Amino acid sequence: MARILAIDYGTKRTGIAVTDELQIIASGLTTVATKELIPFLKEYIAKEHVELFLVGEPKQMNNEVSESEGSIQSFLTKLTKAIPAMPVKRVDERFTSKMAVQTMIDSGLKKGQRKNKALVDEISATIILQSYLYNQ
Structure with missing residues (x-):
């Protein structure tokens, strides 16, 4: 089997998470400009x-698309041109940022560490990936 890679797209930075090769465990990979x-x-x-x-x-x-969807669609167009053979699926990401912050609190990270937006983005990508794995 191969890995699945999740992308929490943002206009400044993007969180990335990936599964193991057996697609059992979702782990944060990094945050990229x-x-x-x-x-x-x-x-x-x-x-x-x-x-x-x-x-x-x-x-x-209310299930309507967010205003950030326009920039994501632009990215998806570029992505499918750059890597045309890779399938892309969309996953509802409502509440992932709030869940990421709560995960950081539950992990015992101090308030200053929880302000690290790059870490929030990486954890959000991991939550998106876990959600997909659970709902397969």
């Missing part, structure tokens, strides 16, 4: 066998 995202993904899939990209889909409480 969004302008470096596609080169990072190309380099990663050249080294690791990845079969699927998951991209968070921000929705509002």
